[in-house]
C-alpha cells in the first residue's frame with residue numbers, strides 16, 4: 001500500500017463488528033493514521049499483521065479462536081516492528097497485566113474517546129520507532145537467566161529529573177502487572193524522600209540491615225522492610241543525615257544482594273552524584289533507568305554519563321534511557337536526542353506537573369490513584385518493558401519461600417577502585 005507510506009498503519013482486532021466500525025470511524029479524520037485491516041479474532045489479527053506489517057494493532061482481549069493475549073504473543077514473535085495496544089473493559093485488570101507482559105505497549109479502557117485513541121496510537125508508534133521491542137523475554141537467553149531477583153536502579157545525572165517519583169511508581173506498577181515480590185529501596189541515603197512519596201512513617205531503615213550484613217536472612221529483611229498498601233515492601237533511608245553518611249559502599253552492596261535473594265524486583269531510587277555508594281548501586285543493578293528531561297543541562301549531563309558508562313563497565317543494554325516530563329511542545333524530538341547522545345531512547349513519560357505534585361503531597365503514587373492518567377500509563381508501560389527485558393520468569397520456583405537463610409558474602413571493593421576516577425582507572429587496567 002504505497003499510498004500509505006507516510007501514515008501510521010493500524011489494524012483493528014475486535015470480535016464485535018460494531019466496535020470495529022466505531023474505532024475505524026473514530027480514526028477516519030486523523031490525517032496521519034490509516035486503518036489497513038480489521039480482524040474478528042486473534043488468529044485473523046496475526047494473519048493480517050503478517051500480511052500488512054502494520055505499525056500498530058488495536059487488540060481486544062476477549063476474542064474467539066485466539067484471544068488478544070495469545071495474539072499479542074504471536075505478533076511479538078512473528079511480526080517485528082508492530083506494536084500492540086490492548087483494549088479491554090475496566091473489570092479485566094488481571095488480563096491487562098498479562099497483556100502488558102506479553103509485550104503490549106499500551107492499554108486502553110473501552111470505550112476510548114477519539115483523542116485518547118489517536119494519542120495512544122501516535123505514542124506507541126513513536127516508541128516503536130525509538131527502539132527495538134522487547135517481549136516475552138525473547139531478549140534474554142536461558143544462559144543469562146538466574147534465580148536471583150533483578151535490581152533496577154533509577155538514576156539521573158541531573159537532579160530533579162524525577163528519579164524518586166518514577167522509582168516509586170515503577171515499583172508499584174511492577175507489582176500490579178507481575179504480582180511478583182517487589183521491593184523499593186531509598187538509595188538516597190542522606191536526603192531520602194521515598195518515605196514521603198509513599199506516605200510511610202517507620203523507625204526501621206536501611207541502617208538496620210547495613211549493620212547486620214552477615215545475617216541478612218528472610219526474617220530480618222521482612223522485619224526491616226515496611227509493607228505498603230500496594231504490597232510493595234519499602235526499605236527506607238535513615239531519618240538523619242549522619243547515620244546515612246556512615247553506611248559504606250560494601251554494606252550497601254551486601255544489602256542489595258541480600259534483597260535480591262528475597263525479591264523478584266528491587267527498585268532503587270538513587271541520588272544524583274558520582275559518589276561511591278551511588279556508583280555501587282549502579283554497579284550491582286541489572287538495569288539502570290537513566291532519566292532525562294528535555295532541558296539542555298540535563299541532556300548535557302546524560303550525554304556525559306553515557307560516555308562514562310562504557311569505561312565504568314556498563315553495557316549498552318544495561319542502560320535504559322527514558323525521557324521524563326516529555327512534552328512535544330518543547331520542540332526536541334527523541335530522534336535528535338538519540339543522535340546527539342548516541343543511545344536509543346527506550347521509553348518516554350509524559351509531563352503532568354499538577355498531578356505529580358498532588359500525588360506527592362498526598363503520598364499516593366499516580367499509578368494507584370490515577371491509573372488511567374496518560375503519565376501513569378507511561379510508567380506502567382515502562383515497568384512492563386523493563387520486566388520483559390529482565391524476564392525473571394522462572395525465578396519463582398528456586399526462591400526460598402519463607403524463612404530462607406541465604407546470607408551474603410561481603411566482597412570488599414579494593415581501595416584503589418574508590419571514587420569515580422579510581423573506578424575508571426581499575427576498570428581500564
Ligand SMILES: Nc1ncnc2c1ncn2[C@@H]1O[C@H](COP(=O)(O)OP(=O)(O)O)[C@@H](O)[C@H]1O
Pocket residue numbers: 156158159160161162163164165166324325326349350351352353354356357360375
Ligand atoms: N512526569 C512528570 N511530569 C511532571 N512532573 C514530574 C514528573 N516526574 C517528576 N516530576 C516532578 O519533578 C520534581 C522532581 O521529582 P523527584 O522525583 O523528586 O526528582 P529526583 O528524585 O530526580 O530529584 C517533582 O516536583 C515531581 O513532582
Ligand SMILES: [Mg+2]
Pocket residue numbers: 163164165188193269270
Ligand atoms: Mg529524589
